[in-house]
Amino acid sequence: MPEMYRHLLRENVAVARAEGLSFAHDHEARHIEMFRNQPYSQKSSMLVDLEAGKPLELPWLSGKMAALGARHGLKTPANSAVVAALAPFVEGVPNDPS
Numbered sequence: 001m002p003e004m005y006r007h008l009l010r011e012n013v014a015v016a017r018a019e020g021l022s023f024a025h026d027h028e029a030r031h032i033e034m035f036r037n038q039p040y041s042q043k044s045s046m047l048v049d050l051e052a053g054k055p056l057e058l059p060w061l062s063g064k065m066a067a068l069g070a071r072h073g074l075k076t077p078a079n080s081a082v083v084a085a086l087a088p089f090v091e092g093v094p095n096d097p098s
Contacts (some may be wrong), residue, residue, distance in 0.1 A: 005035065008062075015065050018020050018072035034077035050086070053093035 009028055016081035017023070024030070046056050062082040088094050 004078060004081075006032065008082070011069065011074070011078050012065055012078045014074055015068045015072065015076065018074060019068060046086075050089055055092045056086055056090050058083060058090050062086075 011030055013023055013027065043051075046058065046061065049056055062079040065079040066076045066083055069079065
């Protein structure tokens, strides 16, 4: 289980709770178990788009979590790291400046 995924899950649940949503006490454990049971070759839709050079849904996923976290005074370093790493690709493959 990649630690980054665990951090993203925890941040997202904390933000969702701050927004008024509720989760079962074992939500994280069940979600991680589901993740572990995915085929190794499984890819997220954003990775598929990134590999294809297409625009990313970054603003509506990790970008939104970071913004909502800030609104509630919650730190979202994992989501913020995803946003920072993928920002150059949000509109697809950046133009080659050369």
